[in-house]
Amino acid sequence: MKRSYVGVLLLCLVVLMNIIFTQYAVNFFYAQKYINVILLSLGNVGLFPIAWLIYKKEKNQGGVR
Amino acid sequence: MEDNNKRVTVREQDDNYTHNIVRLNERSLDRRGFMKTMVGAAGLFAISTLPWGGLAAKQLFAKEENPFPKKKIADVATLAKGEAMEFHYPSEHESALIIRVGENEYKAYQNACTHLKCPVFWGKEEKELLCPCHHGKFDVMTGKPVAGPPRRPLPEITVQVENGVIYATGVKPYEA
């Protein structure tokens, strides 16, 4: 079986999105665009189950152990 | 794994209650371990943005019913022309700076730098608001950043002079 790094890459992407969302949330807060802050923090919360699903799906795609 | 079931005889000098701890691969971070870490990080990010969302919601709902209080800053007599003074507005935890830029002209800003929150002070010679941390500079008349890392203007506080007393009346919202 070939080793698959899809999960690793996808999770890296999710965390990158997390970082971007967090950064923007904080900045929007000080710019008083509160709606955007709420949307971004919800987005961050929504990313967690996605990450978890990716992990569940990909954890056994590792090939030879 | 097979030795688990066997009775292992341990040499006497090794029989120190730790001989059965297997430390092989203890620190190796494999693919699955890495993915677990990433999921954990995602969870951490999710939780850490929640307070920001909460604060934002609070601000959103509190907006209408909360006009800023009118608060005395100082007597006109105590603030000479070209001088600055620190005060706190709207709450005790938000430091601010008032500058008497002209005979009858005052400018007041919340003086937490918009870069990383260092206290901005009044550079008398330079006639600019200066941030000591990373040499940020702000224009006194507008509060706009003119040099250094800050990108957003300082929040301006509206002032009002009545019978020789300076009052703070509110904080201007960001336009941008």
Ligand code: FES
């Ligand atoms: S905190 Fe003011 S310039 Fe960095």
